[in-house]
Amino acid sequence: MRKKVIIVLCSLCAVLGFFTLWSAEGAFRSDWQLPAAVPADEESYRLVLITQELETPFWEKVGAGAAAQAEQQGVILDVWGSYGNNREDFLKQIEIALHSKVDGVIVQGLDTEEFKVLTKEKAAFYGIPVITVANDVPVEESLRKTFVGSDHYAAGKMLAHQLVKEMGGSGQVVVLGDVEQQYSQQQRLQGVAESLAQHAEISTVYAESGKSDEEIVAATQNILNQHPTVEAFIALNANHVGPMMKEISRRAQLEPYYLYSFDDGSETASLLDQGKLDAMIQQSPEQMGEQSVELMMQWLRNEVVPLESNGYTTDIRIVKGAVAQP
Amino acid sequence: MNTIQKKIWMLAIVVLVMMIAIWLTLTFYNQKVQTQYNDILQRYLEMNEITSESQQMVTDLNNYLLMPSDDTQSSLQASRERLLDVQSTVYGLRNVENEFALTNYSHLISSFIETVDRSVSFQEEGDTEASLTEFTEANRISMYISEMTLTIIDTELKTYEGFYRGIIEQSAELKKLGVWLLLLITAALLLFTYLFSLSITKPIHQLTKAANELAKGRFDQTIYVDSNDEISFLAKTFNHMRRNINDMILEIQQKAQLERELQDSKLLLQQSQLHNLQSQINPHFLFNTLNTLSKKAYLDGAEETSDLLVSVASLLRYNLKRMDRAVTLAEEEFVLRQYMEIQKARFSDRLQFFTELDSGCLNLQIPGLTLQPLIENAVIHAIEPEEDGGHIWFRIKDQQDEVWIEIEDNGKGMSSDKRQQLLEGAIVPAEGHSTGIGFANVVKRLQLFYGKEDLVAVESEIGRGTKIILKLPKVRGTTNHDQAVDSR
Structure with a gap:
């Protein structure tokens, strides 16, 4: 009897002890670590990459390349920007970056007066170097240190060549651009136009559209109405491709049309994969990111002074669409 | 402690x-x-x-x-x-x-x-x-x-989201821990309290049991208490007391035993004296008369009769004198010879008596009248009933620490049952004994005299005879008998 009681109590104690320890282990285990503090006197270079189109595949790649390079260089880089071409927000971000006295600003060029004022006056006031990336703004207007990105003129030419190769030497081509053209778009247009001009049988129609989907749809309708014989479309702004295609396919088969664009839109890659897009210019966003950070650091460390003001071009190539899906 | x-x-x-x-x-x-x-x-x-x-x-x-x-x-x-x-x-x-x-x-x-x-x-x-x-x-x-x-x-x-979630989770965990801890402490306390109360009550229980045993009169069991506190001290003292009481009781029992033995020997002596007195029909008169008869017979030329009368007279005198006294084996043997003389006269050729004596043992002290009743037994049981008579051997042998006295006859012997009865003293002496002292009386007196059991051995076989061996130690164990006898 006595032994039984003792054994029962002992085993009870053991079981409860086990559960208590188990519970205590859970209660006192601190798996949350507060972030380590940074010494007050330690300050590394701070770079900001600012874009108008956050979270598009193209800019994601630019950001990734820049971040990789920044990590390699041991500097802090943050990607700021606006979503969906919100210019006001974009400019505000630039202003905040300048007021925050970051060490360098890598920015998607915007060919507007406000942007130029910011880069010319504010940046110069704080002595902050600005490098444009992907889209350029001429140096004399923006006082940027340099440009890293594709040669858009060459890209336009390359695309036109591809078009001629596929469509043949005759036909009507619609070139769709923005109402207010960016510097880079002007160069693309110039490249396309010059290239197509060599073929007398090819007639080029230039059309303009606003930014919103409705405007693009309207512009497309307009083109199709006025030029029913059109055979090919070149969208200078890659973001126009989606709505444009929708409108075309609403009216007719997409297949007979030759559709060309660039890769810096949000939908182009997937459209290309689906075969709806016949070809596009593939740029090198990672390279842009990497090289821009590298150049910025070279500038900040006085390794290369001055930077090439004409800019550093990155690779471009033609990517053909997959075989069209019915 | x-x-x-x-x-x-x-x-x-x-x-x-x-x-x-x-x-x-x-x-x-x-x-x-x-x-x-x-x-x-x-x-x-x-x-x-x-x-x-x-x-x-x-x-x-x-x-x-x-x-x-x-x-x-x-x-x-x-x-x-x-x-x-x-x-x-x-x-x-x-x-x-x-x-x-x-x-x-x-x-x-x-x-x-x-x-x-x-x-x-x-x-x-x-x-x-x-x-x-x-x-x-x-x-x-x-x-x-x-x-x-x-x-x-x-x-x-x-x-800090993780941190907050951690805090919330941990507070929940802490609550659980609290419950477990409470249960654990309860169980642990129960165990401790049980062990603690056991360590107090168990010795008390043991002590109580021991006290009960004592109360029932069992003083020979050691009291052991499995503890190391005051109770243990109490138990030790209690055990000491028990041992003392036990010792005292043993002592009292021993004394009582002695007393009883003394009483026994007194009773036996009284019994033999009573027999003695019964047979003392004016013994001195008889003794003197026998002497006179002896002289008369001698004068009449009946020398054999005269010798027989002398033998009877000396035997009678020995019987009168030697009952409560230690005698030497030589004296005892002398009386035995006298007795045999008388018996020979009675049975003439029917009785053949042989003796083998180791003379070095004749100084051994033995109680008086021990051998004569045994020889008498042999005569009564082996010679009297046989028409052809029989042989009786009487031997005294030196066996290192002991002296062996053997009385052997070739009579009809007895069964082992009877032998057992004899050794236990269950046979009442029959009529015809000269002294009225039986076998049992002899054995008892020998035991008292030497303070030792196992002195007498009886070997017997039906039709072959009986052999009684007295194994008497040369050194006496106790002096009880002497003292008891001397104190009278």
Whole structure:
């Protein structure tokens, strides 16, 4: 009897002890670590990459390349920007970056007066170097240190060549651009136009559209109405491709049309994969990111002074669409 | 020695230590969590302060620009100092996660202050236009600061989300732990209390059992108590008492035994004396008459008769004298010879008596009248009933420490049952004994005399005869008999 009681109590104690320890282990285990503090006197270079189109595949790649390079260089880089071409927000971000006295600003060029004022006056006031990336703004207007990105003129030419190769030497081509053209778009247009001009049988129609989907749809309708014989479309702004295609396919088969664009839109890659897009210019966003950070650091460390003001071009190539899906 | 008091203290201390340990742990843990929590809260408060300070500064600047005076200037100066103060504090809050944001933030504040300073200096120079532009700029930066504050606080919240969730989870875990701990302590206390009460009650129980045994009169069992406190001391004392009582009882029993033995020997003596007295029909007269008869027979020429009468007379005298006295074996043997003379006269050729004596043993002391009754037995049982008579051997042998006296006949013997009865003294002596002293009487007296059992051996076989062997030690074991006899 006595032994039984003792054994029962002992085993009870053991079981409860086990559960208590188990519970205590859970209660006192601190798996949350507060972030380590940074010494007050330690300050590394701070770079900001600012874009108008956050979270598009193209800019994601630019950001990734820049971040990789920044990590390699041991500097802090943050990607700021606006979503969906919100210019006001974009400019505000630039202003905040300048007021925050970051060490360098890598920015998607915007060919507007406000942007130029910011880069010319504010940046110069704080002595902050600005490098444009992907889209350029001429140096004399923006006082940027340099440009890293594709040669858009060459890209336009390359695309036109591809078009001629596929469509043949005759036909009507619609070139769709923005109402207010960016510097880079002007160069693309110039490249396309010059290239197509060599073929007398090819007639080029230039059309303009606003930014919103409705405007693009309207512009497309307009083109199709006025030029029913059109055979090919070149969208200078890659973001126009989606709505444009929708409108075309609403009216007719997409297949007979030759559709060309660039890769810096949000939908182009997937459209290309689906075969709806016949070809596009593939740029090198990672390279842009990497090289821009590298150049910025070279500038900040006085390794290369001055930077090439004409800019550093990155690779471009033609990517053909997959075989069209019915 | 562990006292009961000590045990009680131990129990209390164990409980107390447990409670204190748990309390300390929980308090320490709570304190730690609270400190971290406060630290984080402090961050938010400081960041929030920046916003309000920068807005205050804008207001102050506005006031100053509208109405430049020492008053407004000093208040502007004061808010500038405060903002700088908070700025350096916030700068110290940088960590790996928010280094970039906080550095930017800090610089933004610097820019703000610089803009304000510029605005003030333009105002002092009288350039109101530029001053106003700077003021607008400052206002905008202040707005940015507010926005950034919100962003940073938001990031901070995300950074510390795990921490908060951890706190919540752990408080839930802590609750569970509390329940488990309570159960554990309850069980542990039950166990401790049980063991503790057992360590007190078990010895008492053992002691009670021992006391019961004593009460029932069993004094020979050792009292053992499995304990090391006062009860054990009590038990030891109790055991000591028991041993003493046991010793005393044994002593009393021994004394009683002795007393009883003494009583026995007295009774036997009295019995033999009684027999003696019965046979003493004026023994001196008889003795004298026998002597006279002997002389008369001698004078009449009947020498054989004369010798026989002498034998009878001496036997009679020996019987009268030697009953309560130790005699030598030689004397005993002499009387035996006298007796055999008489018996030979009676049975003539039918009785053949042989003796083998080791003369070195004749000085052995034995009680009187021990051999004669045995020989008489042999005569009665082996010679009398047989028409052809029989043989009786009488031997005295030296056997190292003992003297063996053998009386052997070739009569009809007896069964083993009867032999047993004989040894146990269950056979009443039959008529015809000259002395009236039976076998049992002899054996008993020998035992008393030597203080030793196992002195007599009887070998018998039906039709072959009986052999009685007395194994008498040369050295007497006790002197009880002597004393008992001498004290009369």
